Amino acid sequence: MPYFDAASTAPLHPVARQALLAAIDEGWADPARLYREGRRARMLLDAARETVAEELGVRRDEVSFTSSGTQAVHTGVLGALAGRRRAGRRLVVSAVEHSSVLHAADTHVAAGGTLTTVAVERSGRVAVEAFAAAVRGEADRPGGGEGEREAPGPAALACLQSANHEVGTEQPVGEVAGICREAGVPLLVDAAVSLGRAPVPDGWSLLTASARKWGGPSGIGLLVVRKGTRFVSPHPADEREGGRAPGFTDIPAAVAAAASLRAVRAEAEREGARLRELVDRIRTAVPRLVPQVEVVGDPVRRVPHIVTFSCLYVDGEALLTELDRAHFAVSSGSSCTSSTLTPSHVLRAMGVLSEGNVRVSLPAGTAEADVERFLQVLPDVVRRVRENLGAPVEAAVTAPAAPAAAPAAADPAGVSSPIPGPAEAPAPAPSSPASSPAAAGVDPDGVVVVDSLGRRCPIPVIELARRIGTVPVGTVLAVLSDDEAARLDVPAWCEMRRQEYLGEEPAGAHGADRGSAYLVRRLS
Amino acid sequence: MPYFDAASTAPLHPVARQALLAAIDEGWADPARLYREGRRARMLLDAARETVAEELGVRRDEVSFTSSGTQAVHTGVLGALAGRRRAGRRLVVSAVEHSSVLHAADTHVAAGGTLTTVAVERSGRVAVEAFAAAVRGEADRPGGGEGEREAPGPAALACLQSANHEVGTEQPVGEVAGICREAGVPLLVDAAVSLGRAPVPDGWSLLTASARKWGGPSGIGLLVVRKGTRFVSPHPADEREGGRAPGFTDIPAAVAAAASLRAVRAEAEREGARLRELVDRIRTAVPRLVPQVEVVGDPVRRVPHIVTFSCLYVDGEALLTELDRAHFAVSSGSSCTSSTLTPSHVLRAMGVLSEGNVRVSLPAGTAEADVERFLQVLPDVVRRVRENLGAPVEAAVTAPAAPAAAPAAADPAGVSSPIPGPAEAPAPAPSSPASSPAAAGVDPDGVVVVDSLGRRCPIPVIELARRIGTVPVGTVLAVLSDDEAARLDVPAWCEMRRQEYLGEEPAGAHGADRGSAYLVRRLS
Structure with missing residues (x-):
């Protein structure tokens, strides 16, 4: 199973494994003790510290091993x-x-x-x-x-x-x-x-x-x-x-850490160049293979092994589950994959889309074939997740064989394509009508209300995308949502879809008893 | 090499070793992740927590694994x-x-x-x-x-x-x-x-x-x-x-900890009874085999595997070094074995002798033969250390074949036996004469001054023992010392040797520029 979550935990390096096993037998005693076993543990710990100090170009007494x-x-x-x-x-x-x-x-x-x-x-x-x-x-x-x-x-x-x-x-x-x-x-x-x-x-x-x-x-x-x-x-x-x-101090762990640090640093330049190419391949291919994707992060000033992208109209947890079924282990900064149901603070600080977020981080030794297979599998996986969520049709039309142009320019009017009626979408349970006085549609001042209260990412954005195509250019829509992710994803959607984001106000202004209203003007 | 320092670190239990190796391969990923490797890590961590909870009779969510x-x-x-x-x-x-x-x-x-x-x-x-x-x-x-x-x-x-x-x-x-x-x-x-x-x-x-x-x-x-x-x-x-x-959380370590806790608890009653007998053997034999020894700690209400004793006129570090040469790993609460050069706070709080301190703590599976060999080796080791320090002669006369009576009663008048002159003792560097105005002997008020300034445990007590035999019964001696251990060991020596400890005062009262004076009256 290709493991693409090295930035979370990298698989144990063979050198680390070997050092760990040896040090479990040789370095278990208290290094402060005067007897043979203690002196042996002390020597191993000293050597580990020396190795780390050399790798970092610092003095031994500047290095402390911590527990994490x-x-x-x-x-x-x-x-x-x-x-x-x-x-x-x-x-x-x-x-x-x-x-x-x-x-x-x-x-x-x-x-x-x-x-x-x-x-x-x-x-x-x-x-x-x-x-x-x-x-x-x-x-x-x-x-x-x-x-x-x-x-x-x-x-x-x-x-x-x-x-x-x-x-x-x-x-x-x-x-x-x-x-x-x-x-x-x-x-x-x-x-x-x-x-x-x-x-x-x-x-x-x-x-x-x-x-x-x-x-x-x-x-x-x-x-x-x-x-x-x-x-x-x-x-x-x-x-x-x-x-x-x-x-x-966990001496076996320190010994293994030092040995593997030396080993990976010895390989780092060559392996980094190789991984950088694989990541470049992903960075270039994903927007071609999957519509409505935003690749995030600096394209040049970046570490070799990490690439992150977000997919519009996609539930991050469903995406991870589908990728896991296809035997790919990746992680996500989407709100639905966090215990607090808030999007990653990094994506928020960057102001980029958080829904359908995927971080691919390649361990040393990642095979090119695994990356290619990931690129083969991804478009179908995204399409299935979008279909299950009742995402707007144009987003679900993927063309893996014939790559489309860059997503932002690909289909500027796409949002106005015919969309399926809400009844056709197997979406999550609707919000309580009691809390949605404006659900019926249009405010007295002409604002079109999209009530997504009680629904989680990516549903508010999907509902916005569905509705915006049905209103005249120039119309303002108010997306009512009590999902934290909407605060990030509605503006990010506007940026991707070239619509105008007007700002946020309390949903009470539109008759709701909770949540925020995110205001969007249809530009095209 | 018999390892008798289990209370410091016990050797890795075979079950722990096995569990650790398995979990290094199976439980390395982040248990918070949704993919297969993460779920597997989560299962291992959950199982480890469950095991610990069962062993302790508590709820799983009451158990946290820490790093030490x-x-x-x-x-x-x-x-x-x-x-x-x-x-x-x-x-x-x-x-x-x-x-x-x-x-x-x-x-x-x-x-x-x-x-x-x-x-x-x-x-x-x-x-x-x-x-x-x-x-x-x-x-x-x-x-x-x-x-x-x-x-x-x-x-x-x-x-x-x-x-x-x-x-x-x-x-x-x-x-x-x-x-x-x-x-x-x-x-x-x-x-x-x-x-x-x-x-x-x-x-x-x-x-x-x-x-x-x-x-x-x-x-x-x-x-x-x-x-x-x-x-x-x-x-x-x-x-x-x-x-x-x-x-x-270090999941492999948690898994190994849980597995070994279960294993050692399953063996605890039987193994504890066996170790208790071995410890009883040490508790009984050491005072018979080695003169001037105080076995410390409660003789009955104690854990099965630990026994501690202190040897008068013995340097703890030298004792540990000699025992290490004889292939026994033990620890010590003596000041000279601590980085701060102060005796263990435990021995201080108990008010027992700290010099020549040895803690024997038996790992599970300790062989009876190793304990017997320890008892064979110990008397000679102590004797050699005492000889090297120029300790009072009576203390160096050991009789391993014919056990003496309990130490306190064994030789109450022993301190008055003929003693070797100070010149014969290969003691540490003498204290600076400039700081020892009273070195010559007797204060104007008849107090005999024993100047041990600048000398470390057990020298102050050895000098006291040497000198007290040369003064009439009833004479007060003032041991001048700037070694922390003297504060504990002079009173403990008085208790063991049935002399009267009168208290501590600034050494300045006897003309010294630093340290304390420990006052002792010769009773017998």
Whole structure:
């Protein structure tokens, strides 16, 4: 079964497996003990630390093994903030950091700290100037004027991922590191996505990573704190791992992590080039093979192995289930695949479509044939999911044999094609009529109401697409929805379908007792 | 090589090894994913949780896998305190809890909380009444009177280990749990020492444990929080492990931990009885075979596999090194074996000798022949270490073939035997003469000064033992020392040698520029 979710957990590298098995037998004892077994464990742990230090170009005592990438991030963020307490309490992060960074930031804010979140471009990349302004603590509106806020001064800590975990976009870490150094602000780089895949730029103060992302075992992460970086552990005291990661170090896991890091880095350049080609193939082929698809993330400045796209009128969970049936393991940032039923914060920050979202992340060694088979299977899978949802017809017409033009230009008037009546669509249970006073159609001021209250992504967008073709150009439609995903997907749909998104207002303005109204004007 | 340090890390149980290998191949993916590999990982994790829950007699959702026993304790203590914030901020612990509990308590105090530490008896056991008074928050002096302090009211949380990790003494957890329940105070039981070895009493609110103590792998601990226990995670948010242990769960380790817990519990009763006999053999034989030894810990209320003793006039590190040369792996609570050069807080709280301390903790399956060989080897090893240190002669005369009487009664006048001159002892570097104005001998008020400044355990006690035989009965000696261990070992020596310990005063009273003076009166 082709496993295309390496960005979640990469399969164990053969070198990691071998090292793990050996270290289970040789490195199980307490490395603080004086007897033979303890000394042997200590030697293995020291060697693992040495290997990691060499791979990262740092000192051994700067490397701490943590119990996970998440623990590394939590400890790194909160420890660096604690160490910089006298420099203030303002933390700067990008909006697309991993949730572990954002959750640590929440903890910081709950404890009285402040947070500046730097927005990203549609590609998922932060603008260097925006990040620099946040780090330096310059006024929010450099243009000046009455709205200008007082400059808060340099941040206590800045966090920027090396590359994004959901869309693969590389961040301008090298430039940001230079800016941080000039401003005297330590920079924490979450390198979970790129370590072992791509070179990590220099100039950071703290770096975190997770072994299972590069083919190491689970249960081990890295926290590197450069000399001169103020750091106060946020945990109860513990002398292990330089006082930065309490608890007994999992030596077999550390040994396996170090051995596999060395191995994957030795192969990284060649394997990265190969995977980059496979990803390019997907990036080019998917929009040709599947109508109404948005490939997201920076097409050039990206890690080699990740590609992400979203399919209009598609339920992400159904898509994953169908792909699993076809023996492909991928992940999704769609709301229906999250426990909180909200779309991925990364897709939200980028402002791109979240419905029918698929992240393909290739493990080292992925066979080209598997990628080709994925491209063969995908169009039919998407078509079936769309059919089951009663999606607009034009979207369900796929032409895998004869690729269409780019989707945005392909069929600008497509939304006005004849559509099946609502009765034909095997859609989820309709919303309660009691809560839908405007269901019948048109507001007194001429706004056409599309009532999707109680329905989940992608139904609100499907209903919008169905209805817009039935109204005259220039008509405003109000999509009523209480699904979080609609806030992202209605504007994204407008962008893809060249319709005008007018904004959001409380659904109460259209007689509903809950939810929001998303206003769209038909342009074509 | 006989490995007698199971209380530090038990060798991996064969069942754990097998389960680990299988789960590395089957349970490496993210259990939150919808595809096949994810579902398989989820099934393994669910099954591991189910097994642990069954073994502990709790609900599955009460069990969280943590990355270590230490993380379980830190999270349990701080999370329970956070959850009980409205009930106050007073934490009650025994003085002999594992350092992870005490470090979490330090963190609590640093954050403004208060701490009541309950002393233990010489056996290492807390008195139920004393613990009860601390839990209830009764006045410090129940007799009343002018010195009576205001009663602080019930604690927010109480922590009591199931058994002590250094001396094996079982704590009265069952009785304390009843008292806590009555007082409405949650009880956290650190069961690291006993889980898998002895039944865990019921009635606690939180329980912590560490898999590597029972033969599971490293990198995995248990935190069990019973329903109805208020708990607020002290960590940044994370939905895994019931929100109590952030970071990706190490599923292979959890699977191996659960499988081995079941296996060791199935064997526990029979194997425990066998180990108990072996430990009894050590408890009885060591004082007969080695002069000047104190076996510490409760002789009856103890876990089956741990026995601890301290040898007068012995350097713990040298003893461990000699035993390692003789192929025995044991640990020690002596100051010279700790990175901080302070004796174990457990031995200090018990008020027992810390020098020449040895903890023997037998893994399951320990061969009787190995224990017998240990008893054969030990007397010679101790003798050699004492000789090297220039210890008083009587202490170096061992009689393994003809056991002496109990040490306290064996040779009450032994300290007055002829002793070798200081010049004959290959002791560590002498203290600086500049700091030892009283080195010459007798204070103006007739106190005999024994200057051990700058010398480490066990030298101060050896010098005391040498000198006391040269002064008339009734004479007071002042042992000047800046070694932390002397504070414990001089009184313990007096108790063992039936001399009178008069107390401690600043060494400045005897003309020294640092350290303490420990006053001893020769009684016999």
